[in-house]
Amino acid sequence: MAERLVVIGGDATGMSAASQARRLKKPGELEIVAFxxxxxxxxxxxxxxxxxxxxxxxxxxxxARTPEQHRERDIGLRMRTEVTELDLDRGRVRTRDLDGGGTETWTGYDKLVIATGARPLRPPLPGIDAPGVHGVQTLDDGQALLDTLRATEGTKAVVVGAGYIGVEMAEALVTRGYDVTVLDRGAQPMSTLDPDMGELVHEAMCGMGIETVRGAAVTGVRTDDSGRACAVTTEDDGEFPADIVVLGLGVRPETTLAEQAGLPLGDAGGLLTDLSMRVRGQDAVWAGGDCVEVLDLVLGRTRHIALGTHANKHGQIIGSNVAGDYATFPGVVGTAVSKVCDLEIARTGLLEEQAKSVGLQYVTVTIDSTSRAGYYPNARPMRVKMMAERRTGRLLGVQIVGREGAGKRVDVAAVALTARLTVEEMTALDLGYAPPFSPVWDPVLVAARKAAAAVRKAAG
Amino acid sequence: MAERLVVIGGDATGMSAASQARRLKKPGELEIVAFxxxxxxxxxxxxxxxxxxxxxxxxxxxxARTPEQHRERDIGLRMRTEVTELDLDRGRVRTRDLDGGGTETWTGYDKLVIATGARPLRPPLPGIDAPGVHGVQTLDDGQALLDTLRATEGTKAVVVGAGYIGVEMAEALVTRGYDVTVLDRGAQPMSTLDPDMGELVHEAMCGMGIETVRGAAVTGVRTDDSGRACAVTTEDDGEFPADIVVLGLGVRPETTLAEQAGLPLGDAGGLLTDLSMRVRGQDAVWAGGDCVEVLDLVLGRTRHIALGTHANKHGQIIGSNVAGDYATFPGVVGTAVSKVCDLEIARTGLLEEQAKSVGLQYVTVTIDSTSRAGYYPNARPMRVKMMAERRTGRLLGVQIVGREGAGKRVDVAAVALTARLTVEEMTALDLGYAPPFSPVWDPVLVAARKAAAAVRKAAG
Structure with missing residues (x-):
């Protein structure tokens, strides 16, 4: 009889794993069911x-692929079916049919993939669950938010949190004509950047007409007579009227099922796996995507990073291993890139705080350059901050904030981090040069030269 | 008394070397004279x-900097002064004042930098030196070409050669309203690419209305009664009327002086240096830029690559070493990027022919992807060809042809080549992902996955 693979979660990791397993194993060898x-x-x-x-x-x-397309490839994808319990001892999951009257069923598995994703952080504050308060994690969330926007004769939006989702959503709402206020607990938006670089994002947000309240501690959501959200309150009696509230406080791993089943979780609440993406201590259970922690190769610790590109890689790797082939996920170096308020924002490696938190001593340098040769049309400014380890000069991190042509330059640093290059070695990198693409010294090389000089000076 | 540094050639390498030396040494310690x-x-x-x-x-x-600006920094730059002889035994150079009646003078040096650049290839054919036939290497060349364009009531341009300069010039002349014919000795333009990738450039040239004659063996330039170029002739009695002729046949190192002085030259005619850019066998002579050969780290041999970014690096390194500091140029990996006919064209590492020429066995794969997530506006197609060594799976080269957002992706491969990563290792690279920047699998990752599979298959 065919083995049965059960997949919990039908998004990037789950369906990539199912698809890859199906590529390697015929239906007669492996039955695949995804919920x-x-x-x-x-x-x-x-x-x-x-x-x-x-x-x-x-x-x-x-x-990317409809449920029907998955089914045509012999992947038994069951939509609107929630897994409510995980029975590791007997190798089975209990599911509830959300649209069909809540019927509960047990399904046995030989191999299991947990791909339950993440959920938006929703602090336990008064009114936080009122209609009109939206997280933005799933397509269902997006649909609900758009339904609210269409049903509401509103002009005022409040975004709580200024991480990249918060800033992206603020920009989206400005584009739709809303007056947007971002309530930011921190001093600068984008805590994925050092404050000095985050300040550039703040300036761009101001330039788009987004009002930002810094150091704002949200205390609750006030509701109107119908129970709908109508304002967000903060400490010091702040009150910000809102026709719609969007939560951009980040996400946490959705590991309720896994926790109940006693599977190992890390400090950030994500499932812990080995290099083959198998859950630690388990023979037949794999996990990946937004519900796991990944090894940060620069930090030397696991972290929770919810990012589609990791989720897809995990799915591919899990599918290969489930099907008896071999693949591993060595870890990440912390690369992220986003485009908000006409800025391209990128980082890889460590922030200063992260480096300190693991005992690394470092030097940093910041340089200003342009995306193309200065004389070439549409040369746009960019700022590059580079961090190198004291003594060794090993690259520890790069942050870039600029306009068009800035963001993907971070990839050079991502590969350099993977290869553990020093900033001195980076000064000699043979990067592509022509006037439409770069100044004759690429901004990354300019930063590397300055960083190498700073390392030497710190050593001297 | 101050030592004297003499620099031959006042462009990228020469003036970078002079500037860097001046940063490190005061005029009282080092006198700097550049010709x-x-x-x-x-x-x-x-x-x-x-x-x-x-x-x-x-x-x-x-x-980048005028002669006056150099002089303000105590660099004695003498324009229109040609070095006509190099006397290594006595440590002096002879110069001729080109504007001042040709006066010849000897100038002694303690340290010498040779930065004589390259000259456009000009095959010894009838009429090749006629007025109206232009190379494009120096600003003087560019000025002469523009003077011809302005003085000529012409509509027909012939470009000889389809290297990147030839194709860039063909595009420039089309932009100015000329009917442009490119006479290409090869079967595909851009011999810096494999033929299958070069074919994409040919298609784009056709799309711009550039006529390309493949396999064209130029026999000479026909002149009119006034002695001006009026047509280019080819074997098989081809004749191509031309109001202007541009030579895009590539360049060769300008090493006449060095050769006369008995300095060591490589197979490609460039000066040979050590890692500190000192001319081999010389204590007090450095050379860099378009007149030297550089070590290709992938090929394992020196090559001649005329590229501004190398020239600037060489200058910086030479300036440091001349002034008693320390810097080296480890070599290149063969990166080049250009923008022609609305295409971004990039390569790094080896072409198939180059790999064969040094005995490497390899697999290649080619994939099509896009610059952004497929659903994001302005996602543009790109093709990536990747080569990996048989057995080891080490990356050997990448070529990319695409539209906006394609070219600089080659930098990822340039760093991977430097770090000697395998394509299997590259599949796990943590490259920046967000919909405006990349599909969830970056095109370079897609190519790496396919290349890794090809390596495994070739091993099996």
Whole structure:
């Protein structure tokens, strides 16, 4: 009889794993069943802000493969079916049919993939669950938010949190004509950047007419007579009227099932796996995507990083291993890139705080350059901050904030981090040069030269 | 008494070397004299096609630093002064004042930098030196070409050669309203690419209305009664009317002086240096830029690569070493990027022919992808060809042809080549992902996955 693979979660990791396993194993060898509690599968969650902002039509555009297409490939994908319990001892999962009257069923598995993703952080504050308060994690979330926007004769939006999702959503709502206020607990937006670089994002947000309240401690959501959200309150009696509230406080791993089943979780609440993405201590259970922690190769610790590109890699690797082939995920170096308020924002490696937290001593340098030769049309400014380890000169991190042509330059640093290059070695990198692409010294090389000099000076 | 540094050639390498030496040594310690035979110094030769095409105003825009600015920094730059002889035994150079009646003078040196650049290839054919036939290497060349264009009531241009300069110039002349014919000795333009990738450039040239004659063996330039070029002739009685002829046959190192002085030259005619850019066998003579050969780290041999970014690095390194500091140039991996006919064209590492020439066995794969997530506006197609060594799976080369957002992706491969990563290792690279920047699998990762599979298959 065929083995049965059960997949919990029908998005990037789950369906990539199912698809890869199906490529390697015929239906007669491996039965594949996948459960998805939402209305959508195999979609790009990263595209939701662009859908809300109107840059992308969606939601169909955001769907990589429909449930029918999966079924045509002999993947038994069951939509609107929630897994409510995980029975590791007997190798089975209990599911509830969300649309069909809540019927509960047990399904046995030989191999299990947990791909339950993440959920938006929603602090336990008064009114936080009121209608009109939206997280933005799934296509269902995006659809609900758009439904609210269409049903509401509103002009005022409040975004709580200024991480990249918060800033992307603020921009999307400005694009739709809303007056947007961002309530930011920190002093600068984008805590994925050092404060000095985050300040550039703040300036761009101001330039787009986004009002930012810094150091804002949200105390609750006030509701109107109908129970709908109408304002967000903060300490010191702040009150910010809102026709719609968007939560951009980040996400946490969705590991309720895994925790109940006693599977190992890390400090950030994500499942812990080995290099083959198998859950630690388990023979037949794999996990990946937004519900796991990944090894940060620069930090030397696991972290929770919710990112579609990791989720897809995990799915591919899990599918190979489930099917008896071999693949591993060595870890990440902390690369992220986003485009908000006409800025391209990128980082890889460590922030200063992260480096300190693991005992690394470092030097940093910051340089200003341009995306193209200065004389070439549309040369745009960019700022590059580079961090290198004291003594060794090993690259520890790069942050870039600029306009068009800035963001993907971070990839050079991502590969250099992977290869553990020193900034001195980086000064000799043979990067592509022609006037439409770069000044004769690429901005990354300029930063590397300055960083190498700083390392020497710190050593001297 | 101060030592004297003499620099031959006032462009990228020469003036970078002079500037860096001046940063490290005061005038009382080191006197610096630089000789430039042309009318311009410290300019971006790479910008000339954009100047001719009208994208850049120039020539002033192309000048990084004027002779006066150099002199203000105590660098004795003498323009229009040609070095005519190099006397290594007595440590002196003979110069001729080109504008001042040709006066010849000897100048002694303690340290010498040879930065004589390259000259356009000009095969010894009838009429090749006639007025109206132009090379494009120096700002003086660019000025002469523009003078011809302005003085000529012409509509027909012939470009001889389809290297990147030839193709850039063809595009520039089309932009100026000329009917352009490119006479290409090869079967595909851009011999810096494999033929299958070069074919994409040919298609784009056709799309711009550039006529390309493949396999064209030029036999000479026909002149009119006034002695001006009026047509280019080829074997098989081909004759191509031309109001202007541009030579895009590539360049060769300008090493006449060095050769006369008995300095060591490589197979490609460039000066040979050690890792500190000192001429082999010499204590007090350095050389860099377009007149030297560089070590290709992938090929394992020296090559001649005329590229502004190398020239600037060499200058920086030479300046440091001349002044008693320390810097080295470890070599290149063969990266080049250009923008022609609306295409971004990039390569790094080896072509198939190059790999064969040094005995490497390899697999290649080619993939098509896009610059952004498929659903994001302005996602543009790109093709990536990747080569990996048989057995080891080590990356050997990448070629990319695409539209906006394609070219600089080659930098990821350039760093991977430097770090000697395998394509299997590259599949796990943590490259920046967000919908405006990349599909969830970056095109380079897609190519790496396919290349890794090809390596495994070739091993099996």
């Amino acid at each position: 998805e509690r939402g209305h959508f599968a195999s979609y790009s969650a990263c595209g939701i802000p662009y859908w809300v902002g109107g840059t992308v039509d969606g939601p169909d555009d955001l769907i | 430039e035979r042309g009318h311009f110094a410290s300019y971006s030769a790479c910008g000339i096609p954009y100047w001719v095409g009208g994208t850049v105003d120039g020539p002033d825009d192309l000048i």
